[in-house]
Amino acid sequence: MAKQISDSKLGILGGGQLGRMLIQEAINYxxxxxxxxxxxxxxCKHIANYFECxxxxxxxxxYKFGKKADVITIEIEKVNIEALEQLEKEGKMVFPQARVIRLIQDKGVQKQFFKENDIPTAPFQLANSKEDMLHSHIAFPYMLKQRRDGYDGKGVMRINSAEDLENAFDSHCLIEEIVDFEKEIAVIVSRNSNGEVKTFPMVEMEFNAEANLIEFLISPSTYPDHIQERAEIIAxxxxxxxxxxxxxxxEMFVTREGQILVNELAPRPHNSGHQSIEGNYVSQFDQHLRSIFNLPLGDTRSISNAVMINLLGEKGHEGVARYEGMEKIMALEGVYIHLYGKKYTKPFRKMGHVTIVDQNREAAIEKANYIKETLKVIS
Known part of the structure; x- marks a missing residue:
């Protein structure tokens, strides 16, 4: 007889905040x-049943860690694929599958996958040297992205002219045409082994211009239905x-002409879905567990308007984290604080997030702006 979820052992590669929130949901099962x-x-150290450094x-x-688990998943793509492939050969369930992680680890391969499968994306070119970058068929200015290991804005730079190439990445890269976009959006899609598929409602994202990572997220989107439906179909x-x-x-762009272009993929719970914990009938973390254990998928509809703010370490602060303004924001209605259990802060480090839920969208945004100015992560 197949194991029930409560009789299973889930191995998670990566013990950061995504793993922590996944475990918080797993405890319910x-x-x-x-x-x-x-x-x-x-x-994750103090809430996992077993933690290995x-x-x-x-x-x-x-490989040795994976042998201890029934199902293996990830909270970050930078993992050893060969070990996961061997575990799969030996009958271990690895989700997302090793081949999917391998494809997404390399932004160049990911973009080629888009092209081969008619997925709309910005024009691009692969570059193996600065000579390739200089003589690209994509004109300056363009975006230069390292093919591997970039995340949260790292490994991305704008190249305005040939002079900028002196400081360009000395690695295999992806050259991408700059998209004149109106808004960055995201859709999280879930799929179980039976082929059941559900999408969460499309969300709108605003990025921290200096750190180039999500700072502000609004759910659900107010774009016209035809744009939201197209984004969900693409996902x-x-x-x-x-x-x-x-x-x-x-993750996608909506251009000023209303076109949708896919930017990047992440095969796991993601920063663009944190608001679902309070804002949707099922959270992204619960849905991930349902997907990888091949259980019926949950109801992804929004319960309310939800705005999510990332709590980032303040500039000029590095050391043991302190949270300034906590009591002031706890006095507000519909405010949910999630701290990630990180002892030390540094500039722009993700230390937590706050979700604001309100039936009035504008009121939720107003509270979010107040929280952004009031709650600070300092040392």
Whole structure:
């Protein structure tokens, strides 16, 4: 007889805040959780049933850890794929599948996948040297992205002219035409092994211009229905083309002409879905568990307007974290605070998030702006 979810062991590669929130949901199912992370003070350490400090990119460490679990998942893509492939061969369930993680680890391969599957995306070119960058068929200015290991705005730079190439990345890169976009949006799609698929309502994102990571998220979107429906169809088409099991976050641009272009994918719970914990009938973390254990998918509809703010470490502060203004924002209605259990802060480090839910969209945004100015992560 197949194991029930409460009789299973879930191995999570990565012990950061995404793993922490996944475990918080897993506790509701009496699911045994095992975590591997290189940080001795990882946010998951004290809430996982089993925590191991070790490299998630080392073959032997990942392979031995994976043998302890029934189902293996990730909270970050930078993991050892060869170990996951071997575990799959030996019958372990790995979701998202190793082949999906391999594709998404490389932004160049990811963009080629878009092209081959008629997924709308910005024009691009692969570059293996600064000579390629200089003689690109994409004119200056353009965006230069490292093909591997970039995240939260790292590994991305704007190249305005040939002079900028002196400081360009010395690695295999992706050259991308700059998109004149009106808004950045995201759709999270879930898919279980039975092929059941559901999307969360499209959200709108605002980025911190200096750190280039999500600072402000509004759900659901107020774009016309035809744009929201098109974004959801694109997300479903990508999930189907990948034949992925689990969650897939699809980040997109809406251009000023109303065109939708796919930017990047993340095959896991994502920053663009945190508001779903309070703002939707099912959270992205619950949905991920349902997907990877092949259970019926939950109701993704929004309960209310929800605005999510990332709590980032303040500039000029590095050390043991303190949270200034906490009591002031706790006095507001519909405010939910999530701290990630990180002892030390540094500039722009993700230390937590706050979600504001309100039936009045403008009131939720007003509260969010107040919180942004009031709650500070300092040392």
């Amino acid at each position: 009496n699911l045994t959780t095992l975590v591997l992370d290189p940080d001795t003070d990882a946010p 070790g490299s998630i990119t080392d073959y032997d460490t990942v 479903k088409n990508i999930a189907a083309a990948l034949n992925v099991t689990g969650l897939l976050a699809v």
